[in-house]
Amino acid sequence: MTISRDVFVVGAARTAIGTYGGTLKDTPLADLATLAVRTAIERSGAAADSIGHLAMGNVIPTEPRDAYLSRVAAINAGLSKETPAFNVNRLCGSGLQAIVSAAQSVLLGDCELAIGAGAESMSRGPYHVNTARWGARMGDTAMVDYTVGILHDPFHKIHMGITAENVAEQFGITRSMMDELAAESHHRAAKAIAEGRFKSQIVPVEIVTRKGTVSFDTDEHVKADTTVETLAKMKPAFKKDGGLVTAGNASGINDGAAAVVLASAEAVKAGGLKPLARLVAYAHAGVEPKIMGIGRCQRPNSH
Template identity: 35%
Template sequence: MRDAVIVEAVRTPIGKRNGSLASWHSADLSAQVLSALTDRTGIAPEQVDDVIWGCVRQSGHQANNVGRNAVLAAGWPESVPATTIDRQCGSSQQSVHFAAAGLIAGQYDVAVAGGVEIMSSIPAGAAIANPDLGHPTSVSIRHRYGVDFNQGVGAEKIAEKWGISRSQLDEFSARSHERLAAAIDSGALKRQIVPVAGAEGQLVDTDEGLRRGTTVDKLANLKPAFVEGGQIHAGNSSQISDGASALLMMTSEKAAELGLEPIARVHTATVAGDDPVLMLTALIPATVKALQRSGLSIDDIGAFEVNEAFASVPLAWISEMGADPERVNPNGGAIAIGHPLGASGARLMTTLVHHMRDQNIRYGLQTMCEGGGLGNATILELL
């Protein structure tokens, strides 16, 4: 029986807005993680059947199939194909799903999944900046829902629906920074990060979003960002970031043939849709579906990576799923690390894979909310 296993997972450090990675071209930064996969495993690039790359803002230097451009920038043979996909924040998690499906179906023997986003230079709305070309939300959609879609407003509605207080949001956010600081200081993230050159030629090997000393009292001084009198602000939201991440995937049979040892296999992969006005809740039904299909319970999962788009999202997910909060984002999340949209799915999975191996955790689950009311969930099994 064919399967899909992960034999290596790498990422760049995550750069803060207008930070050390802001001047990188997306194809060139992507090439850094592609090259790291071949350097670490010794696999010949021509053995890769496809590169499936996530990217959300496909404009400017992220346009024209940045996945293909990444392959060329890495100096890989022209025979290696690539495609770029957009499932909003879950794009590179979906890349993993597509790669796994291709491997299991026999379309691939070896595939790379990953993604990139340079949010510093490709700002929000860049892909729809020309009003003469129309707006992605059609009149019929606006008539159906009667409101414009807004993630920040959705995060506020989630906090209200699940009864999550400002103090709970800020406590969760401060803890994200605390956990990232502990992970950096212990060296827990070192193996997964590919150091890259910064804007001034310096070597960057550490996530730049960390704000040491973040406390609930400090966060309490920040003003709401989306709704007057609301609870969501810059400090309990994910950061605007730059980064890239990639995973080398293949069948177990191919790994044995190449003399490579798999880290984990893709056990279960699901996607779900939910209310596009709340927008950020589909990770809940996606997780329910994943657990049902896998035959596992929430207590069987030893580690969770739940994207911290806004603090209300993982808190609502924890409330619904009954997961142990200590197992959720044990090395910090997007509030502290950052959220380079198209790279985030693969970044979370890279972090999860390495944590599972380091802590000998059999099952890990990753899930993300996504624009449009979508959500992915993936269960990995340690090998």
């Protein structure tokens, strides 16, 4: 969709990204979300009570209050109790959808300032015991790993890693191409960290340990010493016979949160806010579930 009214990003913040089972594994999801939202507002220069709407992307609720994670983060971050909030779930695109949804609130004139945010704690994903409520009656019962479950296509019952294998087969992507891209990604991220390029984005997460308080402020999933040679030695993770996707070249499983404050041109002028970026357009598309990873390249339906 082409934007018909100027919408600007006037504030942004994110936590550092914690790896699965890493530094953020014991930090509640709501705390991460609240920290990102509060900091984004502070950096924007806008008053918290001037925010008219908040959209929060989340896929894996980790405890009951996460069912309304957006509202919990909004109130805990200092937004007015009269400010509405809602969760959105578009799986990997949930945070982006939250930004789109927040922008739509501004575009439609529902408000002049809105927040689009996203938060996940994959390390704290729950286990479901589907027989617990009404009883297993007799015999063993299972615990379903929700985090692993959401990484599966519900139609073909295949892991996301297999959909990546399908994309590789259909579009001629080789193992060496995957490993080269993965290694380059780590190198670029490591270089950016070393040069301090992410410092202005990140708000530190204060974590209390037995040895004192630790300030978590550096992405920990990045491996600076990753090479194509070491990646080439890794075994396929999802398709044992002839598979290409490994734990080294696949997407990571992580924890973290981020938020942006969006404002209309009128709000920018009235509040003396400083635009960081302007939203130009957005689009949505659906694809065959077996190759879901190609969705970002799909030509969207006109609307």
